[in-house]
Amino acid sequence: MNSRIYLNNSWKFTPEWTGETADPAFDESTMENIRIPHTVKELPLHYCNEQSYQMVSGYRRHLFAPEEWKGKAILLTFEGAAHDATVFLNGREAASHHCGYTAFTADISSLLNYGEDNIITVRLDSRETLNVPPFGFVIDYMTYGGIYRNVYLEIRSFSYIEDVFVNTDPGSIYEKNNSNGEGMGKSFFSDDASLTSLVTINNFRPGMMIRQSFRSKTQEQFRLLREMEVIEDSFESEGFAGSVRLWDVDDPALYQLKTELIDSTGTSVDEVITTFGFRIAEFRKDGFWLNGRKLRIRGLNRHQAYPYVGYAMPDTVQREDADILKRELGVNAVRTSHYPQAQSFIDRCDELGLLVFTEFPGWQHIGDESWKNQALTNLTEMICQYRNHPSIILWGVRINESIDDEEFYSRTNQLAHHLDPSRQTGGVRCYKKGFFQEDVFTYNDFSHNGLTAGCENKSKVTPDIDKPYLITEYNGHMFPTKAYDDEEHRLEHALRHARVLNSVAGKNDISGSFGWVMNDYNTHKDFGSGDRVCYHGVMDMFRNPKMAAYVYAIQQDDRPVLEISSSMDIGEHPGSCRGDVYVFTNSDKVRMYRNDKFIREFDSSSTPFANLHHGPFIIDDYIGDTLRENEDFTDSQAHQITRILNLVARKGLYGLPKKVYLSVGKLFIQYHMKPQDLVDLYNRYIGDWGSASGNYRFDAIKDGKVVKSVTKAPMNQVKLSLESSRTALIEGNSYDVASIRIRATDERGNVLPYFNDPLVLHVEGALELMGPDIISLAGGMGGTYVKTTGSEGTGKLTVSSTSGASAELEFTVRTGGDQ
Ligand code: GAL
Secondary structure, eight states, X not given: OOEEEEOOSSEEEESSOXXXXXXXXOOGGGSEEEOSSOOSSOOOSSSOOTTTTOSXXXXXXXXXXXXXXXXXXXXXXXXXXXXXXXXEETTEEEEEEOOTTSOEEEEOGGGOOXXXXXXXXXXXXXXXXXXXXXXSSXXXXXXXXXXXXXXXXXXXXXXXXXXXXXXXXXXXXXXXXOOSSXXXXXXXXXXXXXXXXXXXXXSOOTTOEEEEEEEETTOSOOEEEEEEEOOSSEEEEEEEEEEEEOBOSSSBOOEEEEEEEEXXXXXXXXXXXXXXXXXXXXXXXXXXXXXXXXXXXXXXXXXXXXXXXXXXXXHHHHHHHHHIIIIISOOSEEEETTSOOOHHHHHHHHHHTOEEEEEOSOOSOOOOHHHHHHHHHHHHHHHHHHTXXXXXXXXEOXXXXXXXXXXXXXXXXXXXXXXXXXXXXXXXXXXXSOOXXXXXXXXXXXXXXXXXXXXXXXXXXXXXXXXXXXXXXXXXXXXXXXXXXXXXXXXXXXXXXXXXXXXXXXXTTOOEEXXXXXXXXXXXXXXXXXXXXXXXXXXXXXXXXXXXXXXXXXXXXXXXXXXXXXXXXXXXXXXXXXXXXXXXXXXXXXXXXXXTEEEEEEEGGGOSOTTSSSOOEEEOOSOTXXXXXXXXXXXXXXXXXXXXXXXXXXXXXXXXXXXXXXXXXXXXXXXXXXXXXXXXXXXXXXXXXXXXXXXXXXXXXXXXXXXXXXXXXXXOOOEEEEEESOSEEEESSSOOEEEEEEEEEOTTSOBOTTOXXXXXXXEEESEEEESXXXXXXXXXXXXXXXXXXXXXXXXXXEEEETTSOEEEEEEEEEESSOO
């Protein structure tokens, strides 16, 4: 049968490959013991250097091959080796592969010594001078080096199933409101679904059969679909599935097809289980349609990079990013810019109902003929390795932001359609119009500069308005934003995301958009802020949310969100004018209290971003009825003064329209007030100078109930908060890692955006730290990673600041399970 043995442990590494490293007799004693995922070089968070991971390195591992393996197909798979790998078995070359972002498999059966120890060696070239994509010119992301995804061995029968590609036809679809109790929205069904699979057999023998059966992924039992004789090595098999639940964003129902290879004696000799989904995904002239209904794509781009270790994070951490995107940021789609990402990440997108646009590796540059041939190989590998994922809805078949190349791109389009007739192609451009060979015009619209409209009209961008159109990037370099930028900068960053989303949502002929980018990332010297970081994320590198993250987070309804754009400290702003304070919430209303006195209820429908499901809105009243209640004013006088003071609060004394100064003059005459009276009222009701507390509480109300509260008040105490993705870690196929977000907050849980102090990290027990043990927060936020060491037990992380605040987290580590 098809059993997978992970080979992630017990590797040795040298940063210097020599001609002898592959020699079985090579002296390994100076090599470093490492585990996979591995990076050839750990990097600092800031001011790292892209030269430091460029090297030709060597990996070695022993493998005992039992006698029972003889006569079988022994397949060795590397899921990701960046960027050019040559694999040797006992000194003899077994395979070479020239793409850091797709998997490759070496059949090592004929090279193994059975009943003996064998040596696997990998020569890994991670230099950016390689003549393969994405290399050749500048690149706005680090390309890192290392065997950074799983390595595994499969012991298969001599004849084995090499590939199964499942295509579904959901038949007639009907919709039901979901009653599965998981809080999901819509579910789609069919009673006459069918599926076709393209099966490829290696070394087939006459008289062999295949048997296929299928089940919902939540069921135990497989249901027989069909049996058929194998008469050639690649063939199509059709089957009627009947009643099925469709894969959709709110209800991502998954199915599994079991394909067994039966030999002439009737014995099942090999088996492959393929996970897939029934669904219809289609980009049309008027937008994106999933299962027969129009769905606006609201997504973010993602780089697979992490602090310190670059690409080298285990599957558990890859999967977390999908959870963050779907559950925390509330998006319904992700673009895997600019290369195929870990299978585990895409598996999680399948499970969560997160739509994926995935593209072959490259960044602006198109190379020579040999480079282009490699790009076509990469495209073939990408499609063949990922085409069963129901979450993938579009293939990117142009090098991101490259110029037109009619000949090259007609080859990529044809190849993609040949390998996967079920999906459309796109290819991301930064130029309008041009030669259009794909099915969907995919364009990076960076037109919004804070003053202009959120996006351009489709007709200004595409050469053919009868074809589908999708925006694949916006914002990014137009407004880099650090978590420690001042409040106004961070707010403008958020509003730019809101403006683009709002504009896109207002145009029925745009399928949707992907913002640049999920999180900040390390980059080459040619980009970013000089410290080799692109601060384009709606989250920082540790996946802490910046203000812009809340624009996305409030579009979902599964968990209540309430974020206030200001700390309410007027001194943060030029001229001590707080400016516009925005509320980001997915609730219906927000009630504001000042020093526990009710001021006003704000309705979410007052948002200027009316096309959004939930749009941010402005606090335009800090006084409510309090003047009328507390002061000896007539209603009209209280009303006029309230209006003026609220305007001064938002616009400052010198930013007021002329008409307001006239009203002030009238007030003085009509009610015999003096300028100082207004100043006193301002200080008392808005400025809070000298008052005891100056405390603002915001209650988010949904369906009449308070679902979330935020209080902004002067801080008295710095607290450290640690939020770990998981505290129960499992040593399974490899080491496990917990991602820990570290934040400095006040006693009410508000992040202290200018607490940039150093923190000391200490781990004990069955864990070790990844990265440095002294870090600085940036914008009151930061993070770390702890990793398992191979042993079972408990572990503890302690974080302490020089000013006395500290926090700790406890972990358990179990060995032997599935991660
Ligand atoms: C785009 C590019 C992205 C990133 C972004 C920054 O042009 O496709 O990879 O560099 O700009 O805004």
